[in-house]
Amino acid sequence: PATSMEELVSLCKRRGFIFQGSEIYGGLQGFYDYGPLGVELKNNIKAAWWRSNVYERDDMEGLDSSIIMHRLVLRHSGHEATFSDPMVDNKKNNKRYRLDHLVKDQKAEVQAKVAAHMGVDPENFPALVAALNAEPAKASEALRTSGVRDAFSGEVGDWTEPKPFNMMFKTTIGPVADEESYGYLRPETAQGIFTNFKNVVDSTSRRLPFGIAQIGKAFRNEITPRNFIFRVRELEQMEIEFFCTPGTDEDWHAHWLEKRLSWWEAQGVPRSKIEILDVPKEDLAHYSKRTYDLMYDYPTLGHEEIEGIANRSDYDLGSHTKSQAELNLVASVSENNDSIAKLTIPHPETNKPVVPFVIEPSAGVDRALLAVLSEAFTKETLENGNERIVLKFKPHLAPIKVAVIPLARNKPELVELARQIKNDLQKLGLGRILLEDSGNIGKAYRRHDEVGTPYCITVDFDTLGQSNEDSDISLKDTVTVRDRDTLQQERLKISELAGWIQAKLK
Ligand code: ATP
Structure with missing residues (x-):
């Protein structure tokens, strides 16, 4: 793992993961741009989260709600008063x-x-x-x-x-900027889930328990943005609101804590590096019955929050619903005379309308990316005494899955064959396959170690069957495949490549 934030910042800039936002005009504090490799890594993290929390479960639905929201949403959520x-x-x-x-x-x-x-x-x-x-x-x-x-x-x-x-960003909506024409950029994705609760229930016929998942941008005008992408003003969140029958909430809370820890483990962020903070009662947010903060041991920063898993009781739906008085809410909510929807669902046993409790696992994409990078970061001394930096990403997270390298860039047959191999592998749908024809094989290997490419495939003169007199003609139509972690190279037939790579990157 990385031992300091500086080495990560420097690698991210050097290799094109992350740049300062608006850099050519002096930069804008708290805003970052994800470069060619950063966008791939980020997409892969989000896809892994979506797969595990939506596709691999039978009790979840997805959502992508809008970023700018009606001011009444953020008033009744409590954000205007307390955020x-x-x-x-x-x-x-x-x-x-x-x-x-x-x-x-x-x-x-x-x-x-x-x-x-x-x-x-x-x-x-x-x-x-x-x-x-x-x-x-x-x-x-x-x-x-x-x-x-x-x-x-x-x-x-x-x-x-x-x-x-x-900390909310306000903006005006429409051509007239007056007292009534403002809205907010959402400070969390969660509110879009609560405001769509009824739409999702009505359109999917879901019964309790079930959850809604959303990934998207959120905006917080942090007073002191700092520590690279750890605290930013434009962030991305991966949030679940899991709705359950009151009384089952504590079991579901335990369930999600376990699920989320094992997900982090599968992304290469081990449990041993995450401290579970059972937030003391007096520090709890106003809506929370109980909260576990997952505190990852970031380089330089130490243990800081990577994800919060909160039991929000019936606070949110109770705050946004009409007819609050008749719903026996547990949470103390402010009066709402604006909402036009009753946010209830039939109780699974009594069939009477009930406002469900909510368990919310909420993780930051930027903080996740920083943790994944930090765990993958490895400095090794090789047998020949040279040092190498290698990012040992889990293969499903690697920004580039395979680099195909023609041994010489000025030999059209080599380049053409490499391109063909690249195109064939790209069709497998594994993620980005890169044609790396920069010409210098040593440099290419070093670069792909540093960006965490699991496999480099090299096309050489033996592949073409035209090395020299004493070359082994049996190597025709084979390529070398170099493993990022073991540095082992093996010779494989081109015809076997697709199956081999597919099995390795599964
Ligand atoms: P902190 O105490 O660090 O400010 P928070 O408790 O306000 O965080 P939550 O409101 O629980 O954070 O947000 C859920 C998740 O969103 C956090 O666990 C974190 O991963 C992410 N997050 C929150 N604020 C930021 C930010 N400014 N920059 C990057 N990620 C953030």
């Missing part, structure tokens, strides 16, 4: 900071001073953040008297009181 982080301004340099990030970035002794001022245990970081949020005036005093600095410039700040900052 915010406390921020503080530094009056000296006019920069804005997310309070918990600012405190986390301080040296231990400074953190201890802040904690002492607030009267909490410095070891208990969540309690410290909670105390700072609860008492804004005392918090700014604590920051000031403890000498809290900007982690990057080193400058001691003159801090304002923490204020909540809503």
Whole structure:
């Protein structure tokens, strides 16, 4: 695995996985572009998630809902009121900071001073953040008297009181920009699932329990985007809302925790690198009955959230439904006089309308990609003493499945045959097969190690049956296949290639 974020950032740029967004105009903070290899890796991760959570189950449906949503959706979901982080301004340099990030970035002794001022245990970081949020005036005093600095410039700040900052991106819809014409870019894909609950039930005749899965972009105006693609302002999520009968929710919660951990394992992210945080009651989001955060051990960052698996009770459908009063909701929801739909489903035993409970496994695609990259990253010393970097992706995630390399680029017969092999393999539908005719075989191998291509096929003069007098004519119509991980090369007949590759990449 990778030992630092820097080596991943550098490989991603060098080989075309990830670039800074709007880079040629100086870059835009919190936005990244996925390059030729990044787009393949990302698509493969999303496809693996979809396969496992939709196709391989009998109790799931898919959805692709719109990104811009009616402001009432985000009002009744609770996001307008609560989707915010406390921020503080530094009056000296006019920069804005997310309070918990600012405190986390301080040296231990400074953190201890802040904690002492607030009267909490410095070891208990969540309690410290909670105390700072609860008492804004005392918090700014604590920051000031403890000498809290900007982690990057080193400058001691003159801090304002923490204020909540809503992270939703707003936009105007249509030609007239007035008080009523705005909507939001969704801050999570989940709300599109809840607002389509009735449409999906009516069109598929689903009964409890069943789930709806969605992959798509979400937008959060993070105050301090950082750590490469770990915290970005335009992100992608893979979310499931699994609807079940109240009372069965705890079993389903356990089921999904197990399922999700084994999915991560199958992507090369082992359980031993994921800590399960059973979020303490006092830190739970307002909608949550219980939440497991999966904390992956990222290089440089340490354990940070890669996925949250929440029991959201009947909060969401209960918030978006009409006739709330007659539905015996468990969650405490705000009054909704705007919704025109009753979001109930027959109870499987009594047939009476019930608002189901929801289990939500929610994973970030960007954080998944970072973890997959980090686990695949390997530095090896070869027998000849040379060092190589190799990305040991699981084959189904590799951006390029096979590179077909003509030994010399200036020999039309070699190039033509390589192209033909490439075209035939491409038809198998395994993903990207690349014709690699850059000419230098050593460089090609090094490049494909570094981007994690499982197999390199080389077409040489023996393949054409025209090496030299003492060449082995029995090698005609064979190619060498080099294995990324073992570096073993074997000679295979061209006619056997398709079956061989298919079996290996299954
Ligand atoms: P954090 O505490 O790290 O800000 P969160 O608790 O707000 O994350 P959720 O609202 O639970 O995150 O979102 C579900 C998932 O979406 C997260 O587990 C993460 O993988 C992903 N995610 C959330 N915010 C971001 C972001 N700014 N950049 C990249 N991925 C994100």
